[in-house]
Amino acid sequence: MMRSVMKAWTRIVSAAALAVGVSFAAAVPLVAQEAPAHLVIGLDLSSSNPLVADPAYAAKIADRVAPLVEDLPIKSKLTLRTLGNYGGTGNNLRLDRVISTKDRSEDVARLVQGIIAGVPTLIEKGTLQVHNRTNIVPFLENMAEIVDCRAMSTRVILASDGVEDSQYVRLIKDGSSLPLPEDKIFNRCDELQILGLGQGVDNPTTTKRLRAEWRNWSIAAGFRTFQGLNDW
Numbered sequence: 001m002m003r004s005v006m007k008a009w010t011r012i013v014s015a016a017a018l019a020v021g022v023s024f025a026a027a028v029p030l031v032a033q034e035a036p037a038h039l040v041i042g043l044d045l046s047s048s049n050p051l052v053a054d055p056a057y058a059a060k061i062a063d064r065v066a067p068l069v070e071d072l073p074i075k076s077k078l079t080l081r082t083l084g085n086y087g088g089t090g091n092n093l094r095l096d097r098v099i100s101t102k103d104r105s106e107d108v109a110r111l112v113q114g115i116i117a118g119v120p121t122l123i124e125k126g127t128l129q130v131h132n133r134t135n136i137v138p139f140l141e142n143m144a145e146i147v148d149c150r151a152m153s154t155r156v157i158l159a160s161d162g163v164e165d166s167q168y169v170r171l172i173k174d175g176s177s178l179p180l181p182e183d184k185i186f187n188r189c190d191e192l193q194i195l196g197l198g199q200g201v202d203n204p205t206t207t208k209r210l211r212a213e214w215r216n217w218s219i220a221a222g223f224r225t226f227q228g229l230n231d232w
Helices: 002-027 055-070 105-117 119-124 136-144 204-221
Strands: 037-044 077-083 094-098 153-159 191-195 225-229
Touching: 037 055, 037 136, 055 105, 055 119, 055 153, 055 191, 077 105, 077 136, 094 105, 105 119, 136 153, 136 204, 191 204, 204 225
Parallel strands: 037 077, 037 153, 153 191, 191 225
Antiparallel strands: 077 094
16 A cells, blocks of 8 residues: 555656756746857058057057957857958968867957067067058958858958059048949848048048948858957
8 A cells, every 4th residue: 555655756746857957948048149240350450550660550440340349159260360462471470270179169259369569569579570461352352252141140350541552542532432343242241340430631521431432342252240349
């Protein structure tokens, strides 16, 4: 008799525990993992960009970019390059990382922050060179070859004054315009962002013109959004 009672009690307890477990699982939904993204960072080393000589300004850029890196989900890609002269002359700073449990986003963010903030020092020591041209469009054309905006959410962040000075155009001249891309080379990419647009020209009218030029270029290239910040 006692054995029968114990078996019945065990069945009741087991059923109750199972019901609680099912209810608990239903009450706590699974958290979906964020989709990986691709963040491309371009550092303009041309002489017109304050980034190359002003430590306080470089630190300000670094502080702005670091959180964007830290927010990258697992399996995201980080690409950092320098730009200026065409053909890579002096562009010997490059960083490629994939966010993982070993290469955590917060660690990569600190690394990127240190690199950007240290640009003036690296130039002073001769590790990096100041460039005499500003090939932003050619740089973007090259980056378009290594991104896949259909496969991965992609943002391109440029620490640049936005003053294109290349065989395409000398954008500092009044009445000059950026040549629009023939194809949407960044089709479906999320954003082109220029930090420091118009810095150094000391002319709000010029900054406004630069912003309009790059917004038009970004739309023609296929970016969904554009942001050109002179200050923040």
